[in-house]
Amino acid sequence: MPSWIRDCWYVIAWDHEIAPASDTGPLFSRTVLGEPIVVLRAADGTPVALEDRCCHRHAPLSRGRREGDSVRCGYHGLRFDLDGRCVEAPGMERPPARAQVRRYPVAVRNGWVFVWPGDPARADPAWLPDNFSCAQLQWHHRPGYLHYDANWLLICDNLLDFSHLSYVHERTLGGSVAIAQARPEIDPIDGPGAPGIRVRRFVPDIDTPPYYRAMGVTVPRVDRWFDYDFVLPGTLLMASGGRPAGQAPDDPRDTVRLHSCQTLTPETEHTTHYFFQQSHRGDVADPALVDGMFRVLTAAFEEDRQMITAQARTIALDPTRRMLPLHIDAALLRFRDLVAQARAREAGADTAAVPAARVVA
Numbered sequence: 001m002p003s004w005i006r007d008c009w010y011v012i013a014w015d016h017e018i019a020p021a022s023d024t025g026p027l028f029s030r031t032v033l034g035e036p037i038v039v040l041r042a043a044d045g046t047p048v049a050l051e052d053r054c055c056h057r058h059a060p061l062s063r064g065r066r067e068g069d070s071v072r073c074g075y076h077g078l079r080f081d082l083d084g085r086c087v088e089a090p091g092m093e094r095p096p097a098r099a100q101v102r103r104y105p106v107a108v109r110n111g112w113v114f115v116w117p118g119d120p121a122r123a124d125p126a127w128l129p130d131n132f133s134c135a136q137l138q139w140h141h142r143p144g145y146l147h148y149d150a151n152w153l154l155i156c157d158n159l160l161d162f163s164h165l166s167y168v169h170e171r172t173l174g175g176s177v178a179i180a181q182a183r184p185e186i187d188p189i190d191g192p193g194a195p196g197i198r199v200r201r202f203v204p205d206i207d208t209p210p211y212y213r214a215m216g217v218t219v220p221r222v223d224r225w226f227d228y229d230f231v232l233p234g235t236l237l238m239a240s241g242g243r244p245a246g247q248a249p250d251d252p253r254d255t256v257r258l259h260s261c262q263t264l265t266p267e268t269e270h271t272t273h274y275f276f277q278q279s280h281r282g283d284v285a286d287p288a289l290v291d292g293m294f295r296v297l298t299a300a301f302e303e304d305r306q307m308i309t310a311q312a313r314t315i316a317l318d319p320t321r322r323m324l325p326l327h328i329d330a331a332l333l334r335f336r337d338l339v340a341q342a343r344a345r346e347a348g349a350d351t352a353a354v355p356a357a358r359v360v361a
């Protein structure tokens, strides 16, 4: 049984990845929860998501071509409208009523294009995350994407425990063992949007990390904070920053303020799409600074990818081996409980029967 929840919004693409309706180039396709999905725009620019599997012989529709507000399969020429209904079958007076492909609910918010793979009747806009810094002009970033050869939950685990910053990101985002030593506050988020876990970590008086130096911070020691929500299905929304060690919180001098939006979309049980950005605030965009910060961020996220894919390979050698839960796993274990409860609900099972995760040390 797959590890994911179906009734959720999943990011399938950054908005800029989907070509305009007038484009005659290749069609955009990406696999989400094991389902190939082709995304194209209607004439008014609205993205439309259809199953990327022709109902005839299962060729990908994305290997066909767009014809006005329709898609023609490139194998034997069936033509589908943007509701997924076959409107033309070469050599037939009219296509059979069963000739159709699935159309997914789609939402676009602040540069992220979402699909809802579950029951369309349950697609709830209130569950879309508030990824405001992907679109507001005073928040500057470059959009990022990484592909992972690992199950999505291993990456959720990583984002729910920042103690790894001290070790995996020693030379990029971290730089001090004090981050691993600080105990975060962990609280549930019960809605009205998607449920999740709130994590807050304050780390006073530590070495200025290399990432801040790339932003021109020259003080040797800073107080740092990481405040984030991690919501279903796997989205991190984080306000973080730092100020010269000991400086009053209401004193804005030399203060770094960041907002980051990151989200995980399972491609298959063993592979994952990772969409991310980390923005800094400023009245004017400085392209050199934006590029410099993006370089450090992607170098750091590559450090995560190397560690997590190595971890996934080790787990795959013997998936029956038990892990050793520690106090630093508290947030990720609670999040895994939320996933387990949501999966039980979808399966019509008793959610009270889902065992609570236990922290033993």
Ligand code: FES
Residues within 6 Å of the ligand: 054, 055, 056, 057, 058, 059, 073, 074, 075, 076, 077, 078
């Ligand atoms: S597979 Fe699409 S028309 Fe035959």
Ligand SMILES: [Fe+2]
Residues within 6 Å of the ligand: 158, 164, 165, 168, 169, 300, 301, 304
């Ligand atoms: Fe990391």
